[in-house]
Amino acid sequence: MSQHFQQAILALGEAIAHERGATDDSRGALGVRAAEFLLKVHRQMxxxxxxxxxxLVLLFNxxxxxxxxxxxxxxxxDDRLAELDKWRQSRLEFRRRFVEFHMSLALFCIYSDLYGQDYQHEPATGAPASP
Structure with missing residues (x-):
């Protein structure tokens, strides 16, 4: 993967983490983890x-x-966030879908990191739940 590709994904992860209101101390770490997740998804495609x-990532960058x-x-x-908004509100569908795709994956990673313990569940045993 090219250096510009990795830098673009890292910048995108950081911008998404900031946009979702992560605190200053966790924003950098959450952004990096989101970027690592996005890179992993790209590698596994x-x-x-x-x-x-x-x-598309290089074009976006x-x-x-x-x-x-x-x-x-x-x-x-601030300029990254403005650029994301322009892509999100673009008349060109591929721009809107690009942001939507990366945003949903990054948010999945961010919220998994933040609230992962809250969403653990017991494996289904096949027995119906009692009322």
Whole structure:
């Protein structure tokens, strides 16, 4: 994986963690864990999906070059959040779906880290629950 790809995913994870209101001390750690999860998901994609998703991440990272002269991962946190909003509200569906896909995966990781103990459940035994 290219350096720009990894930096873009890390910046995306940090922005999502910040957007979800993680505290300052945990935001960095949650963002890094979310980015690691996103990288793991990308590595585990089938061979036919990996190149298109890799290209989309690189396109996402390079998109701000047109207006701001910087890659997404080089932007300040506020500018990253603004860029995410632009993609989220875009008329181009692939931009909206890109953010939705990565946001849902990152949030899954973040909330699993934050509340993982709350969602443990007993394995089903096959017996119906008593009223």
């Amino acid at each position: 089938p061979d036919y999906l990996r190149p298109p998703f890799h290209s 390079a998109w701000p070059l047109l207006r701001r002269g910087k890659f997404f991962h080089q932007l300040s946190l």
